[in-house]
Amino acid sequence: MTIAASPSRTVLADALVRRGWLTDSLLVVGGTALVALLAQVQVPMWPVPITGQTLAVVLVGATLGTWRGAAALALYLVAGVAGAPVFTGWSHGLGSDVITSFGFVIGFIPAAALIGWLSERRWDRRPLLAVVGFGLAGLVPFLFGVPWLAAALAAMGAPHDLATVLNYGVTPFIVGGIVKWAIAAALLPAAWKALRASQR
Known part of the structure; x- marks a missing residue:
């Protein structure tokens, strides 16, 4: 088991592997890869x-905590802009198929940092706090994505009034967002419970 500076700041990754620059680097890259992989699960x-x-x-x-989580998503953004095929549909760069949703990609960084910060304070171990924490983190990308979408639509000469932007950038994601929220809020407390049981 990894020894963290403070037990209250231990996240799941720290309970599974020993911390170090190499381990942290691999975890960040692994986090980036997971996001890239699930980006391909899509409803076009x-x-x-x-x-x-x-x-x-x-x-x-x-799983990774504040700085490693944010680093994994920052790496995801930089890799995609630089040409790595990590965005939805194995796309990259800021072409027409990416530019309208790029604000959400920006929002992924503070979303990961927020849930990482909350998890360092054990919110991911308690079902009720996990529900609240993952719900809050799930809202963060919209704070960046919706204004970006409005600006992108305006730049394209497309309708970009509030109703249109909400219809494009919020409404279609409500049901799926709730499902993903519930999955995450169930998985992390269950993982901690299984870990504790394995250490008995």
Whole structure:
């Protein structure tokens, strides 16, 4: 078991592997890979597809903690912009198939940091707090994605009034968001419970 600086700041990754620069680096890259993989689970829609990314984002953030979670999502963003095929549909760069949803990708970084910060304070171990924490983290990408979408639509000369933007950038994601929220809020407390049981 990993020895953390403070038991209250231990996240799941720290309970499973010993901390060190190499381990941390591998965890960050692994988190990036998981987000890239779940980005390919999608319901194609324009201008923003429904994907499994947000589930990966909150799981990575909760499992790795604040800085490693944020680093994994920052690496995801940088890799995609630089040309690695990590975005939905194995796309990359800021072409027309990415630009409208790129604000959500930006929002993934603070979302991972937030749930990581809460998990360092044990919110991911208690079912009720997990529900609240993952719900809050799941809302963060919309704070970035919706204004970005409005600006992108405006730049394209497409309708970008509030009703249209909400219809494109919020409404289609409500049901899927609740499902992903519930999955994440169930998985982390269950993982901690299983870990504690295995150490008895």
